Amino acid sequence: MKTFFPLTVVLACGAPLVSDAAHAPASVAGKTVVVLMNQVEMATSEPYRKPAEEYWFEFRFDAPLLLRFPASGGNNFTAPHPDSSVETPYPDISVSYGASSGGNVAILKLENKEFMAQVLLTFQSAEGGSAYIYWHEDGETRHMRNATFIMREERPNDPAIQLPSAPLPDGEPQVLDDGMSDILADIEARQYQTSSERLYCKRLSVILPEIMARRNPDYTTRELKGNTALHYACSLSHVGLVQWLVDHGADLEIVNDRNVTVDDCIAGPHAATIRAILRKARSRK
DSSP states (O other): OEEOOOOOEEOOSSOOOOOGGGSOOSOOTTEEEEEEOTTOEEEEESTTOOOOGGGOEEOOOSBOEEEEOOTTSTTEEEEOOTTOOSSSOOOOEEEEEEEOTTSSEEEEEEEOSSOEEEEEEEEEETTEEEEEEEEEETTEEEEEEEEEEEEEEOOTTOOSEEOOEEOOOSSSOOOOOTTHHHHHHHHHHSOOOSHHHHHHHHHHHHHHHHHHHHTOTTOOOGGGTTOOHHHHHHHTTOHHHHHHHHHTTOOTTOBOTTOOBHHHHOOSTTHHHHHHHHHHHHHTO
């Protein structure tokens, strides 16, 4: 099992009207909060920014986030990171809980020296509700939606903190390759001349593995200003990558944050060939 990261949870908007029993409790001492994440979608963004709708993708966890508040500890506790060891030490994690007065919203906070996460819980009953998740680390925010949570009495075998984990598939991971690994190796082996070309190569070395893992040819991030692999492939005049992206359903009309199209990026010795590839692909639609 591969342990993921500490998180923050926020309940989904548009929840139905709740009864008095759905008020967030003032204290969670002696309670365990379990955030179920087997139906989540995830997106990344710049810190504290809302992700664009097209950046969301499915991400499933088979182990939930679990936080056990000791009966004697009130709404705050500190516990060792569950993955910490002598060989790989991690800072302890501080956890706190706070509820709105008379409302149905509460906030969990998790933090150590490496990350800060908030968990906003919206109660739809006394036992739990739905959740939206975001987590801040290394200059990036990861959002999660479609999560749910339950609150129950603590049990003797509950860990203090359990972080979510995603299953590792048996054998080779189910990535979308189909020749992409060879294309990536070719790009990284080339000796590009200009600083812009070297920057595009560096960015493709990050984007292309994500495309294979997420099976999404239009993957990009806010840090890349919305530029996709197809933008960079056209700029580098890389016919093989352009053809691969077109064959695997890349959006030919996509624009970056400055409304630059992939056609605007076409340059280099193979510009005519790339224009022909795009023209042929559009004619089939």
